[in-house]
Amino acid sequence: MDMNIIEGGVTAAKGFQAAAAAAQIKYEGRTDMALIYSEKPCKAAGTFTTNVVKAAPVKWDRAIVEGKKRPQAVIVNSGIANACTGKEGMRYCKETAKEAAKVLGVEADSVLVGSTGVIGMQLPMDRIKAGIGMLAESKSADTQSGTEAAKAIMTTDTEKKEAAATFEIGGVTVTIGGMAKGSGMIHPNMCTMLSFITTDAAISQKALRKALKEDVQDTYNMISVDGDTSTNDTVLLLANGRAENPKIRYGTPEYEAFKKALHYVNETLAKKMAGDGEGATALLEAKIVGAKTKEQAKVLAKSIVCSNLVKTAIAGHDANWGRILCAMGYSGAQFDPEKVDLAFESESGKLTIIKNGTAADYSEEKATEILSKPEVTVIADIKEGDEEATAWGCDLTHEYISINADYRS
Amino acid sequence: MDMNIIEGGVTAAKGFQAAAAAAQIKYEGRTDMALIYSEKPCKAAGTFTTNVVKAAPVKWDRAIVEGKKRPQAVIVNSGIANACTGKEGMRYCKETAKEAAKVLGVEADSVLVGSTGVIGMQLPMDRIKAGIGMLAESKSADTQSGTEAAKAIMTTDTEKKEAAATFEIGGVTVTIGGMAKGSGMIHPNMCTMLSFITTDAAISQKALRKALKEDVQDTYNMISVDGDTSTNDTVLLLANGRAENPKIRYGTPEYEAFKKALHYVNETLAKKMAGDGEGATALLEAKIVGAKTKEQAKVLAKSIVCSNLVKTAIAGHDANWGRILCAMGYSGAQFDPEKVDLAFESESGKLTIIKNGTAADYSEEKATEILSKPEVTVIADIKEGDEEATAWGCDLTHEYISINADYRS
Secondary structure, eight states: OOOEEESOSTTSSTTEEEEEEOOOSSOSSSOOEEEEEESSOOEEEEEEOOOSSOOHHHHHHHHHHHTTOOOOEEEEESSBOOOSOHHHHHHHHHHHHHHHHHHHTSOGGGEEEEEOSBSSOOOOHHHHHHHHHHHHHHOBOSHHHHHHHHHHTOSSOSSOEEEEEEEEETTEEEEEEEEEEEOSSOOSSOOSEEEEEEEOOOBOHHHHHHHHHHHHHHTGGGBOSSSOOOSOOEEEEEEOOTTOOSOBOTTSHHHHHHHHHHHHHHHHHHHHHHHTOTTOSSEEEEEEEEESSHHHHHHHHHHHHHOHHHHHHHHTTOOOHHHHHHHHHTSSOOOOGGGOEEEEEETTEEEEEEETTEEOSOOHHHHHHHHTSSEEEEEEEOOSOSEEEEEEEEOOOHHHHHHHHHOOO | OOOEEESOSTTSSTTEEEEEEOOOSSOSSSOOEEEEEESSOOEEEEEEOOOSSOOHHHHHHHHHHHTTOOOOEEEEESSBOOOSOHHHHHHHHHHHHHHHHHHHTSOGGGEEEEEOSBSSOOOOHHHHHHHHHHHHHHOBSSHHHHHHHHHHTOSSOSSOEEEEEEEEETTEEEEEEEEEEEOSSOOSSOOSEEEEEEEOOOBOHHHHHHHHHHHHHHTGGGBOSSSOOOSOOEEEEEEOOTTOOSOBOTTSHHHHHHHHHHHHHHHHHHHHHHHTOTTOSSEEEEEEEEESSHHHHHHHHHHHHHOHHHHHHHHTTOOOHHHHHHHHHTSSOOOOGGGOEEEEEETTEEEEEEETTEEOSOOHHHHHHHHTSSEEEEEEEOOSOSEEEEEEEEOOOHHHHHHHHHOOO
């Protein structure tokens, strides 16, 4: 049941199609609507923002995913978030789903909706409907269509985000693929982040939900760009069973294989979002080892990647380890600062900076070299046990300010 | 028992002297050590950082303030934080206090120590000792000496921070004055912030401690610049009894008068720190009204001033109210988004932006005008009760990045 990493995204798994359309919801000259369509109704799982302020499509999708519905399509627009839009916004969300159901010839309650973009504006329904028409007409199962959809859901992202993997069950190849967007308003406990994962696995509803719920904790919930948890965060996982493998059940070796491939797709998309944080020039990875509990390790790792002062130090390629210890110190987790070893690592090598809580005799020049690379890891050993956790963020740069001081999102 | 606002800082109260010295701890061409000296031993109260990583002087001061000691002096340096410096750092902290005690002719355990600046470096004890000599020689009770001390404790601050007030008890004037520094690494639950308050009030130990402990919750703990709680945060309150008023006891009307004046001094210093946040061009005040509980109001207000996305919107003078509702939504406090009214206010007037959770019909032009002023208030009415709370922060600008991408702090 070895896992293979493959090219592609939401159309990698059998029986899924995708499309993109330039519907002028917000942008001129680029695509801003996307469709994922499954030839067969899907089992679905989802996780949603913990924000008290929830966008209309979040409420809509949650009701579908937590109910007994079998969704068959997802319609996304990347111009308007449809959050803080009251009853009118909810009506437009339903109208979007209804229109797509009509055009695609599927059940009205089987269309999921994703939105990202400006908060507080109402959807231009005429353009949304025209966009749905274009999407339905151009949908296709090829890899390129998946990629076009991944591009259409971008907002301030600078790169499209896709990942896919396969594994075998009794000679049958099962595929999981996904696409995501997210660059600002990103924080643990779901981000302004939309992530759509498709799989052709035949899998029980329980196994599907458990797998997503568990894996989100170690992937999407471990990234942070700016500490702001959005109103629209959504991860959807759709399984159409087209691989025709023996059904995967919770707690079996096949379930573990499914989870491994799902984890690869989720982690890859999550890291891509962190590294593509607004204005970012570097992916910042924080790894806590030697923790007494997993929870302690997670809290410490997240506190490092969330610190504005750590993030600006990384932007300046400055081995400012005091800020890292400081961020660990206010995280809320207990540890003994005088036992901490700290190292920086990147493609340029690994360097120990702190031994037992105080500065080691290290070369500032070498440290700066390590910190100048596009992927930088901070490793802190707190020497209390065997648990570990990793969080991902990015540096904080002038460009973040430029993007957010005038982007109405 | 009316309160009067007066000029001055730590030398405003009777029997207190101050001094500044250019000791070259870190900076050239400016003062970087300060002294507060009381002619008589003082009752003391203090609150300190909640960071697990505590600087040596924080541990030292806490032991003095929580014990039965009667401190008579505070020595501060603004070059080196003496945090993450291990046993050697603690030894240097004690040596600093011992040297000051010798030179000032006071008891060895009666000297408090404040430090701010670079984390991880050891103090240059020869310069510290030379600085103490200079401070002892030039100390004076005049207003100018207090101001010089307030300047000497600055790091990335752009303005010195002082405040003072008086009130009367039975014909006797009692004075409270203070100085503070703090600009980055500032966050609720104590900031990289040092604040030193002196008073000539005769007051019971219990009343002094209670007054400070209670007031810190509504002042210093309600400001945020960057979400980073420092290793060195310290607020010290010294009372030398020189006003010779009838002793103030906890729970009396005189205690309330003392608290009112103390609150004025603390709130003024806290707001000055928030408004002088690194790179800030505006003070951001967030006021929650109509809350069910004070705690709920505080959590919501703090979440607004802590949001990078709100802070960048203020920097761009952009009435991006979606980000404000979003920040309230992920604060952890419950409320009904569809009941919220939101207004912006500054010297240019007041404008309602949201009515019952959705956009009101307002002029973007007027909103931008209001948000272009140096002090901006966001007022959210959540219509659940009568409690309210205010938090203070600042906008997030390019200058914050410039300061922190290369300042080793």
